[in-house]
Amino acid sequence: MSNRVTIVDVAAKAGVAISSVSSALNNRPGVSEDTRRRIVEAARELGFVPSLRGRSLSAKRAFTVGLVVHRDPYVLESDPFFGSFIGGIETVLDPRGYALILQMGSEPVETLDRYRSLAANRRVDGVFISDLGVDDPRIALVQELGLPAVGVNADPGFPLAAVRQSHVEGIRELVEHLVGLGHTRFAHVTGPHEFIHAGQRQRAWSDALEAAGLPVGDIVEGDFTYEGGVAAADRLLAGRAPDERPTAVMCSNDLSAIGFLGRAGELGIRVPDDLSVAGFDGIELGSYVRPMLTTVATTPRLLGVEAARLLLETINGTAVVDIDIEPARLVVRSSTGPAPQPR
Amino acid sequence: MSNRVTIVDVAAKAGVAISSVSSALNNRPGVSEDTRRRIVEAARELGFVPSLRGRSLSAKRAFTVGLVVHRDPYVLESDPFFGSFIGGIETVLDPRGYALILQMGSEPVETLDRYRSLAANRRVDGVFISDLGVDDPRIALVQELGLPAVGVNADPGFPLAAVRQSHVEGIRELVEHLVGLGHTRFAHVTGPHEFIHAGQRQRAWSDALEAAGLPVGDIVEGDFTYEGGVAAADRLLAGRAPDERPTAVMCSNDLSAIGFLGRAGELGIRVPDDLSVAGFDGIELGSYVRPMLTTVATTPRLLGVEAARLLLETINGTAVVDIDIEPARLVVRSSTGPAPQPR
DNA sequence: TAATTTCACCGAAACGTTTCGGTAACAAAC
């Protein structure tokens, strides 16, 4: 455990004051090109790495940002979002010397406490707020705490900086795709109504159908899980005559769509011959199940990249505007097809 | 942005020296019960929270530990392990004032760099090493860096502290279960050979079969993905006569077992009537697919709990021994059944 | 040559803790 080399060592070796070392290494003016070179060389030879702790205390910064996910582990497990989202965040954070602290709160109350304690001891300089809920209490909390934050896929009118990926284009494309295939009886399986993105997707679906002059059809509440898709299939399909069933169903995420597909198969309903099913997300699994799942593909990694960029700017106090990334797009695979011919 | 209340404010308010405040608040001796109360009261009234940065600099600690995940995002997405593992880690870290920094490196080289930079600026006090590879370079690296570390599911002889969950009991149970059902032709779909746990599972499988006096059968290499399960099913089942096929297959994780199941169905092979399939992990999805997947269930959350406890002890220099948690156990569901009768 | 500006460089303070040696005050022992 050889003792760490500090700025004092570098100063000694280069024969200058430590303030000069600091200036030189941070590219500040006031140090001649000649001594700057000498200092840089000394630092290199000694293998000097500025101590994060010293910088942190002096700069009143943690050089860390936080992400608190408030989902129960199972949903997290099977959700494509966070892996890629975090990966995207990393690519921005790392080059700028920032790191990500991840916390998990299964209970909403617990989540708030996590934010509170992150702020109390200034462990992070800012936080991401994902999985926004309706009237999400975290918004007021970060405002009260004066904690820089960016929201992910927030509704319009969100009072903090936000990064968004629009779902309306993709869902409209999906509806047009289905309408073009001759479907007229639709259904939608939502996510839990406490999440705003569940409502966002449902609204986009309904709007697109209305715009096409077609009836919106059944709306049943799901829960974003495989199991929820199975249950929704039971509600919408079991015990109904073929001409009373919807012929095209959108589930609000891929995992529940896959569950829906599975249950439909068990009920003897052929996809896509008797029924078209689509999801939302674009998880890899969807391209491996049979039939392959038609879906609206999002790009969580890109969302993470922009969210991180935005958060760092917010922390630096740079004037920032919300960021909209390219909309989610329809990906047609084999779980959707022509509407069955009535006979 | 009201200025933060520091230990100086507390000292002033209580009319004592700051060193006394520090002693009082950290329950060190040398301060009378009377003034201790006065100090605690003053701290409470002012809402004093000790600055992590100050403590960090003084104590030469980051109060943070690191986890570097070196998987590509997709595997991470669908892997049950990390969500629960991290959840377990959190429950130990949080009460002790520690936090978790999560980093992702898709390339192995990149991963090493992450560890290096975490250590260079002392961002963490210790790290987890999961997904151990054969001759994993991270072992030498943390030793060279003097970075406290604990390995997760390491092989015997691992030179650092380690926490392990044995898979041999569960896999032996699985083999006994299958043998009891009359199976005699087996096959195993491994994980990528560069991961030690792939080898561990395969060895447990082979050993149990040999112990039962039965032929080990085919071993094909998979990759822990759904897709890999599909491919393995093609290799093992497609174009083979029923009496040349294995009748019982273990895939080395659930996701690939589910892929295997799906492909078997497409090939017209009924599970469990014609073929028994089992997985390993115990992910929730396995209990939703039909047939429900028989598996050997691990407890990643518990593994996270113990790994975190062990890491903190290692950091504190407390004498530590490796921890073995309860073995993974067989969970029989409906994807395994009696061996088909030859006729 | 004297006054002024510019510039490289330095020393010290500040960030907020913990720790350690020291010092009064007072009690117990000889």
Added chain:
DNA sequence: GTTTGTTACCGAAACGTTTCGGTGAAATTA
């Protein structure tokens, strides 16, 4: 009544940076 011991408390240093005011010397101007 001096010694010894104990206790409560204090001041200052240390952790490793950045920043800011200051100083001397060289360069510019008058």
